[in-house]
Amino acid sequence: MVWQQKVLILFVTVLVGAVVIACAFLVRPEYQVSSVLRPAAINELDALNRSEIYQLPPGEALIKVGASLESYETRLGFFRANQKLFSKFERPGRTLEQSFEEFNYNSIKLVIPDAKKSGSLSEYIKLEMNYPEGIDGVAILNGFVQYAIASQRQQITADMEVIVKNRLSELAGRLDAARSNYDTDKAARIATLSEADDLKRAQLQDELKALRAQLKTQRGDRVAQLNEAIGIARSLGIQKPATPSSLGEAGSRGSQQVMRTEVNNQQIPLYFMGVDALLAERAALLQRKSDDFAEARIGQIAKELQLLLANREVEILKLRKNEDLFLSGVQPLRAEEVRLRNLNVDMSGLKLVTIDREAIEPLGAVKPKKVLFIIIGLVFGLMLGLVVAFVRGTVQNRREGGLDAALLPRSSSFAKKNLLASVDGK
Template sequence: MSSSFRAPLVRPSNGIDFVALSKFVWRQKKLLLLVTLGCGLIAACYAFLVTPTYKVSAALRPAAINDLDALNRSEVYQLPPVDALLKVGAALESYDTRLAFFRANQKLFEPFVRPGQTLEQSFEAFNRDSIHLILPDTDKKDSLSAYVKLEMTYPKGIDGVAILNGFVDYAVRVERKQISADLDVIVKNRINELKGRFDSARSNYEVEKEAKIASLRENDALKRAQLQDELRALRSQLKALRNDRIAQLNEAIGIAKSLGIQKPTTPSSLGESRNAGANSVMRTEVNNQQVPLFFMGVEALNAELVALKQRKSDDFTDPRVAQIAKELQLLASNREVEVLNARENEDIFLAGVQPLRAEMARLSSLNIDMAGLKLVTVDQQALEPLVAASPNRLLVVLLGLLGGAVLALCIALLRSAIVASRDIIKERSPGSQVSRLNARGHIGELPDQQHSIQPIQK
């Protein structure tokens, strides 16, 4: 008897049997439940055991115009509200300001200090991770106004509200002190500038005063020299005139002696004396010529000559000499120079310094209450948070359950794939098919396979 046997054909499936897969996964529902609950329990332990982290924030807005009116009306330091907000924001962001506040309040920051780290290293971690400054987006046109927001995240056990509010107050005080120092410096510089201009005006006045005194004295000296020259020339002239008069008198005396004129006479009288025999006649003489000097007679001429020779000074003969003496006496002392030298408070005579004096007085009496200067408006103070910012326990537990469910499903699918691969390998093995036929005693259908039986021919 002869026989023939055809091995079963194995054809791989072209798709996934989702029904069979679902049944396989459902048979592992206990594994799914255990893995999901385990992951949820792990997430719950994390959510309730990890240290909660809280977040607080404070918002600042520009101060009102009247809060800065006293400073701006001083005309020394101009500070619009927006600029004041930016200054405070710069102080809040300043590394030095934060470090100074950290050093000044070490008790508040004790939980941030780590063993083996310096104070600056601990502050660096706090400054990098815990506190952040938020500024408005200038590109957005719908922003109602400028603001500065400061946020801080901190773990449980730290007084974050006190730290944030204290830091805001500290930054405002620091900036207020800085503005006060700047104002003092500006006022002092302005006063020094005004004093310099005032001193310059005083120096100019003193120079002008000395120049005026020198000019007055120079004019007096020049006039005095001119008068003295005039006086000497006038006296020389008077002496020459006296000598000329003496010469004229001597000449006239000689003529009078030759004519026998002893007494003063006139030409008509002289003619009548020589014609004594004639009848007495009264004549009227009109003569516009000067009568010669010798008609004065010898006696009169000698008397004048003796007087002229005995004269010691001719000053009285010309009134100009007395006038010159008067002017020289007036020039002996210049009253204007004496008045200029006698001035005690010369500042009142300075020209053009009244505005400087008024400005100096205003700046010296400038009194701005810097302690009450309100630079910004605290729109929102840091308040004690009601719930922790992280972790969100409910969300963590839900995510843990969801992750556990996904992990359990992946495990189930992986087991299904492993089992299916193992079955396929066994079914494709020829020895496995023969042993399976022998065990059954007849040829039957194999799962998921097609087969054919041919009759045995003898």
């Protein structure tokens, strides 16, 4: 039954195949390009890592670039900076962001393989882009990769500048703290020295005053002793210096002159000096205006007071001009400050990743697959033709069966009439 309708089957198959083939050739072709990024060599990031400011291993740099490639902000920035490349995505009545959404949602895909599942020997990032005919996908993808790398490089440069600035501010703060401590120590040292001088000066002045009072008292006591001795010497008639033995023999021997030597460990009373000597000493004491020469310590005190008029250490401390030279423990801070100010890392030539494969013009479209479309269309047309032929044959059979059933009663009644007529004729 189906074979009898082979023409119908062939017709349906050809018709469906023609429609599918037309669709395959009328659908706008879609192409695909890809780019592969791998970690940069260690020496490419050596200058940055040696700066001791920003540590960036190659694997981490690749992750940062991958995050930049996936960033909505980076993609929108590239879209805005290269609107000529995306003119085909623009539609009347659409905003720039809406046109970008179409591109961002349907076009670019970031592929990060799982090393455990794929068995890859090294890390890499793959970026795929699907685009319709008439768009320069190669320029878009390669430009986007370069834009993302440059964007990440600028971000690292900005981070470096902020870190260096913060560290310089921290060093400046620590140096200011060291200067403040130095000023405090210096002021405390000057105060300590001045206080010590004031204390020493006051002690010496007190000692000088006490010594002068002591000498004055001693002079008064000496005058009193001399007055008493003068009275005794006058009563004894001792006009000139004498000794106890000479005084005893003066009245017994008359004019006999005798020279004696007397050894005595007893102190001879003062009146034996005689009235003349005692009066002379008293007169000298009464005429004395100062007793300072009588005590050697007074001269030494005057010397020490003179030295205390000026503290040379305090003067030197106050005359210091470049006080930063005397700060203690700041040499490492200054060295670090100089190092940071002279830090010269060429960020413009910093290679964050290695572009293992750039996007190139594809050999053919990935969509639609025309051969597959044609095969599927022919198979579907054949199946549809078979179904149509089967349905048509079934319908025809049912109609024929109904017609036979309607004709059968009429033929049987006609046969009966013929049979009766033949019987009657006999």
